[in-house]
Amino acid sequence: MAAESSTSIAASTKAKTKAKKRYLRRKKERRKVREKQKPSATGTSKVDELEESDESDDGDDQDYRKEDVPVQSITQEDVGTESRPPKRRKTTEVSLAGTKNEVEPLNEDVTMDETEETARVVVHRTPTPSLPIFPLPALPNAPSKSALAIQGLDKALIDAEIVDPDVVIPIPAEGPDDGGSWLSEKMRKRLHESGITELFAVQTSLLPFLIPSNPQHRLYLSYQPIRDVCVSAPTGSGKTMAYVLPIIEVITLRSYFVAGLRITNQMLSSRVVTHLRALIVLPTRDLVTQVRETFEVLGKGRGLKVGTATGQHSFAHEQAQLMNELSSSLLGGSSKVDVLICTPGRLIDHLNGTPNFTLQHLRFLVIDEADRLLAQSFQDWLAQVLSATRMPAINADPRPLRPLYPRPDAVAPNMLPRIPYPHLPTFLTEVPESSCQKLLFSATLTRDPGKIAALQLRDPKYFVVQKRKETADEDHVLDVVMEKFSMPSTLQENMIVCESSQKPLTFLHLVFAQNVTDALVFTKSAESTTRLVRLFDFFQAEQTTHGDKPTLSVRAYSSDLPIGERKAILEQFRAQQIHILVCSDLISRGIDISHVSHVVSYDAPVDMRKYVHRVGRTARAGRAGCAWTLARYFKNMLKEADHFQQIKRLRVSEKDLTALTPAYEAALRHLKDVYTRS
């Protein structure tokens, strides 16, 4: 095979040589002929032309070429891009958004050579024109965290009015000018007599909103329904007066304007007969008593009749106190009181069991400590109360309807359509609405949309008393939504990190070394309350036998005690006859005792709301106060509420405790004896 192939190569080379020789010979002959024909001076160009045409047209030459390089006539280089049909290549671009865009190939002018035989494709690359610059796909500006958080929230909450807690306005004692307080002269005088000379922040916002400027229709606003109100303000910021003052003013006075000044006159009161105009619902009896006292102080000399219903007295006794008429059935109801302050349980009892007890004339429904009350589902009290304030559906009331002429004053306007005296209903007939304005108050107002929806609020207006930050309004709303509760600015908060076993001794150290008296001490249960008081008493007894320490009066206050005793203890504490009151969370809300300078959470509160209310028993109405929490694990709750930074963390050294240890150990032994015996 190898020999064969070498022979063929030799033969081909030989043939090539012969052809070349033949070509060269002919070329030589042609040159000779040309030499002969050559003119002497000119004609160079002609020869050149001939030579050129020879080279191009000479069949031999062509033959030669064909023979000479039959296969490699087009070199790789020649083929290049010219011979190949241009490929339409797809260019892929990845956009910023991550999607693939298919883009047309760059501009190429492709033309086919006219001589089809050669089948040559000539590609003329024209300079690529610059493409128009399209803007890069840009992501929209990301909304702020707070903007995202408020999405889907109740609009009323987003539009909450943020009230600066430092705002106060002086109350002029005399003269027709109310100084922007919206209070009558009579009321302003009364406030000054009670030592109140300025309005606190929450009051400055609420009073103008709650005391209507229109002197007419103050008790019944059936055709001008007013907005309901939700108020979130720190503990001790004066929320009680923010509703007590407008209630007294609206019920007892009627005002009119003279030369731009508000003139109020009790004789012009729109109150013709006594009806239940204001209902205040509170979670505990103690709070009912406290709010009643505020009404009595501020409403003195105004002829306002205030009643309470807490179950402290018999049902019959309460009925006699509240109702004028129990025997006959009255469509307009009957009441001896203008204002009723009550707990929800007893209120339901009267709604269901007291004849002529009606809420149809209510102008104000106040739910104080609203988050606590809304959490109580007792007999579905809220739904029952709300339905009692609305016009009952015709035929829903089993009592027979009697024609009443003339138009009865005793029936609320929203009840009138129920009375079968001749009306002329037209398409213009407007259905009267309940005139009841709902007011919700708390230092930890719920933002739970479900619970708020249950209140069927009418176009609610939110007031949130909290320090204004240098941030967007959304952030304030976010604080509201995220339940970041604001604290009194005069409160100093401390946490003493200690193990449970160290708590009793640490507490004794606080009392005897840090002078923590005039204090409320919160424990987790009634049982812990009693135990701590016993230990304290044993410890003091030990101390007194070994030295001359003055004796401190420490008492327990819990649900284990009879109501009468509880009341007496609270009175003694108010009178500073008791120095330390150890209690359960029974009085962690709302109780206002001005001299409380310390609050000790002996057992850490279970949630942030409880913490806010407990520590809020001190530092009230701008006074200074100190809160102490004894705990090992407490910071997570504070961190979640974004409140960790505000709390000073302290440790009590072993050394500080050694002086107290002997008496403490003796007290512990006594305590053990007591519990083993019982």
Ligand SMILES: Nc1ncnc2c1ncn2[C@@H]1O[C@H](COP(=O)(O)OP(=O)(O)OP(=O)(O)O)[C@@H](O)[C@H]1O
């Ligand atoms: N304008 C005022 N000037 C002086 N003292 C006031 C004023 N308003 C309220 N107070 C007093 O401030 C104290 C706290 O008020 P209040 O009990 O209404 O607080 P609160 O906001 O309801 O607190 P909490 O959330 O704990 O129930 C009370 O002793 C009250 O008399």
